Amino acid sequence: MNRIVKDIPIFLRACQREPTEYTPVWLMRQAGRFLKEYRSLRRQYSFLTLCKTPELATKVTLLPIERLGVDAAIIFADILLPLEPMGIDLEFTKGEGPVIHNPPRSRSEVEGLRIIEAEEDLPFVMEAVRSVCRELKERIPLIGFSGAPFTLASYLIEGGGAKDFVRTKSLMYQDPPCWHFLMEKLSAVVISYLNAQIRAGAAVVQLFDSWAGTLSPRDYEEFVLPHNQRVFYALSSKVPAIHFATGAAGILGQMKAAGGDIIGVDWRIDLDEAWQRLGYDVGIQGNLDPAALLSPPEQIESRVAAILHAAGSRPGHIFNLGHGVLPQTPEENVITMVEAVHRLSRDR
Ligand code: CP3
16 A cells, blocks of 8 residues: 655655655756856855855755745765865866866875864864754755766866866776775765765765776776765664766666665656666656757657656655756756656556
């Protein structure tokens, strides 16, 4: 019997693979540049100032809740914030994205990285988490997040974003002990960062391993899996954890083995195939192509319908994009998507 408990938010019930009256939905990067109000705040403040000022981070976190009708909030912060207190000189440049001025690439440079204590080193994030939770009460759950060790390592070593990850893989292949030493440090940082957000009130956490799909299954097993496993193992088990990567069709089994209650997939694999391969003892998040939100409303709706059909009304589906919402996305198209997810999943 599908007994539906009404007082627990539907996003949390879906995370626990319990039946819900409709499919919950949120968007990666929902608190960002596609929102007019965000762009206007950014004319006054730098990105890092927004992240480091709890009142502003709170305001930005809440923007998509009011505008879009999504079922979860995600704290306005960035996966790269913990790198600064580790001793990294981080800058967000206009157009180029993040730049790291002192990328660690040798053993001694890795040794120099500090393992942070998130509560002391990133107090503004925890303050923002507490303040958002006060505003949202128990109505809408807040997602805390962190980059995964591999994705963080790739930004560190490349000195910013990358395409082919040559420097990252060179270190991994040429000096495995140094690689594992770096990954152990980053794992400790990620654990501290996520558990601090959970203590501050995050109801769910997401681990962004955005670029893990760039690895072969064997390399993932050797160089990433044990570290991600350690992260999931060390998380406060009270809250559900989402494990996300892009281009991960080849490493789904390994991602599941690493951990997470929900696996986040992108559009390069059909959701039904991904879920079947993962097994129905985990939830699934995804997986609309963000570019689909640039199409007319009827097409957005039919693509939403196809994904809901692939999920087959099984409990444990969280609707999302397969990656972050594109800055050029019209706000009304996102509203069309959210409304379609709610309406079409209710009818099923
Ligand atoms: O999802 C949300 O709305 C919450 C906030 C959030 C941001 N970054 C804010 C942000 C989240 C969850 C992230 C995660 C993040 N950050 C990831 C993982 C997800 C992914 O996209 O793969 C990564 C790799 C980063 C690192 C990062 N931060 C890059 C590469 C960039 C530049 C490119 C870009 O998208 O602008 C950022 C900047 C950033 N992080 C912005 C925002 C709103 C844009 C800053 C601006 O206003 O110019």
